[in-house]
Amino acid sequence: MKKIIYLIALISINSFAQSKYLTKTGTINFEASVPSVEEVKAENNSVTAILNSDNGEFAALVFVKGFRFKNALMEEHFNENYAESDMYPKATFKGKIKDFSMDMLNSELEFKLDGTLTFHGKTKQVNDVVISLNKEDDLISASGNFKVLVSDFDIKIPRIVRDKVSEEVQITYKFDLKKR
Amino acid sequence: MKKKILIIITLLAITLLAYNYMYQDHRDIASEEPEFSITPEQIVNTFKTNLKDSEKKYLNKTIELTGIVTESNSKDLTLNHDVFCQFLQNQNASLNANIKIKGRCIGYDDLLEQVKLDQCYIIN
16 A cells, blocks of 8 residues: 555656756847947846746746846837837747757757747747757756847837837847756 | 137037937946835735736836845845845855845746846845
């Protein structure tokens, strides 16, 4: 009888042991610069990202106010006029890595990611975002980059700065996900 | 002649003002007086019960918190499992120490149920 209870306990522990990898200090950079004018770029290193290694589900949460610019006035304008971070303080990504398998992660490998990106209160489906994954012991590093359009998120660039800010935004990310 | 000098001085002053406006300094959280002094449990609970109002109240504000260090890494620490604090410089608070910190609230992380602060400083 005791053995059976132990067995049940063991099985249930195993099935409830969620294999999640996460970081609270992931990095996301974006750049919407136009050549030969002051660069428009920012870095956020407070990103929370979680990977479920059972099925490849991936989620990231970004606080918009955590984007730091070199130019303080640009940071203020980004928060007040473009991202409207008082009204929309969060940006999120929810998606799934296609054909994900933990067994393949012994060397750096590229996967494709499908999901939805929410920013400035607008949600956009993004498909086939390249994500390279590499596993070392209890750490999975995930990185990649992709492009979005400012207009996809209902952000209007005023005419006077239209030749200083690119309509196309390059986003780069890097997460060192630790097993927990 | 006098008029010319006056015009030049005015132009210089305007340029200087414009330059200072465009390249103003970042906020210095370390020198700001905290707007709120609160415990880690209190701030997490207010965010859990009323997200929208708490965001209006606390986001981008300098907050002072006292609590027990439950996790400590080189550039971040966690207070009472509830508040995640990031530092610009390296920090070396020891686990289970009772400390007081100051930082800028950037949001409530509903994935981990933690409030996040950046640009933190240890007061004592």
